[in-house]
Amino acid sequence: MKKYMVVGGSTGIGLEITKMLAEKGHSVVVLSRSVGGLAVGGRLAHEPFDAMAAPPSFPKLDGPLDGLAYCPGSINLKPFHRLKPEEFEQDFALNVTGWVRVLQQYLPNLKKSPQASVVAFSTVAVAQGMTFHASVAASKGAVESLARSLAAEWAPGIRVNVVAPSLTDTPLAEKLLNTDAKRQNSAERHPLKRVGTPRDLAEAAVFLLEPTSSWMTGQVLHVDGGMSSVRAL
Numbered sequence: 001m002k003k004y005m006v007v008g009g010s011t012g013i014g015l016e017i018t019k020m021l022a023e024k025g026h027s028v029v030v031l032s033r034s035v036g037g038l039a040v041g042g043r044l045a046h047e048p049f050d051a052m053a054a055p056p057s058f059p060k061l062d063g064p065l066d067g068l069a070y071c072p073g074s075i076n077l078k079p080f081h082r083l084k085p086e087e088f089e090q091d092f093a094l095n096v097t098g099w100v101r102v103l104q105q106y107l108p109n110l111k112k113s114p115q116a117s118v119v120a121f122s123t124v125a126v127a128q129g130m131t132f133h134a135s136v137a138a139s140k141g142a143v144e145s146l147a148r149s150l151a152a153e154w155a156p157g158i159r160v161n162v163v164a165p166s167l168t169d170t171p172l173a174e175k176l177l178n179t180d181a182k183r184q185n186s187a188e189r190h191p192l193k194r195v196g197t198p199r200d201l202a203e204a205a206v207f208l209l210e211p212t213s214s215w216m217t218g219q220v221l222h223v224d225g226g227m228s229s230v231r232a233l
């Protein structure tokens with residue numbers, strides 16, 4: 001049995017990661033503002049945490065941590081001329097600085113594991129230029145390059161990888177999928193003709209967290225229905 005932390009494990013992809021890890025018999029501590037869909041108890045614990053608090057207050061954690069997934073993120077889509085500089089800063093604070101703070105806080109615990117793994121989330125809009133994605137793409141680009149830097153700095157003891165989703169059916173994407181027409185159009189835009197499920201993304205994240213991926217670090221896994229790499233002619 002290993003010990004994992006899922007920051008943002010109360011809804012969406014993080015909740016699915018948490019459930020999968022617990023089902024595999026691991027112990028999981030979730031940090032988020034609400035309990036959301038979590039069934040806390042047994043091997044599954046929840047600690048209140050706000051990554052945007054200045055500064056956040058961190059729950060104390062003793063002993064080794066074998067893996068950490070950082071799931072908070074934003075989808076703030078606007079034409080560039082309507083994006084205020086403060087919105088870029090907020091997206092960066094949640095996606096990048098929040099992750100930095102969490103890693104600096106729990107690095108001593110990760111170092112105590114013989115082989116720890118860290119996973120964060122990017123977006124398909126980093127590999128592909130997409131209209132209205134300027135702010136989130138700028139932050140998630142930083143997530144990917146930070147992950148590669150840390151993968152270099154922390155090898156061989158701690159692996160660091162990223163999952164880059166396309167549109168996935170979670171509370172974060174609710175506004176983009178709240179009518180049949182939107183859902184259908186979104187599905188059609190993907191070469192694999194559907195949007196992602198939380199499970200699609202959690203499978204990739206859990207693979208990266210567990211020793212099954214023990215020879216991978218500094219990678220970005222594109223789990224995006226073919227969006228970043230395939231074109232129909």
Ligand SMILES: NC(=O)c1ccc[n+]([C@@H]2O[C@H](COP(=O)([O-])OP(=O)(O)OC[C@H]3O[C@@H](n4cnc5c(N)ncnc54)[C@H](OP(=O)(O)O)[C@@H]3O)[C@@H](O)[C@H]2O)c1
Pocket residue numbers: 007008009010011012013014015031032033034035036049050051052070071072073074075094121122123124164165166167168169170171172173
């Ligand atoms: N869904 C998509 O279409 C999509 C596409 C591309 C990339 N992504 C990325 O995938 C990742 C997971 O997204 P998701 O769709 O699963 O999102 P989600 O359903 O909104 O879940 C986000 C999780 O993060 C937590 N969280 C949000 N703000 C927080 C804060 N300030 N402090 C602490 N926890 C916070 C939320 O819990 P509380 O509200 O309880 O705090 C929740 O558990 C994100 O990084 C997102 O950018 C998603």
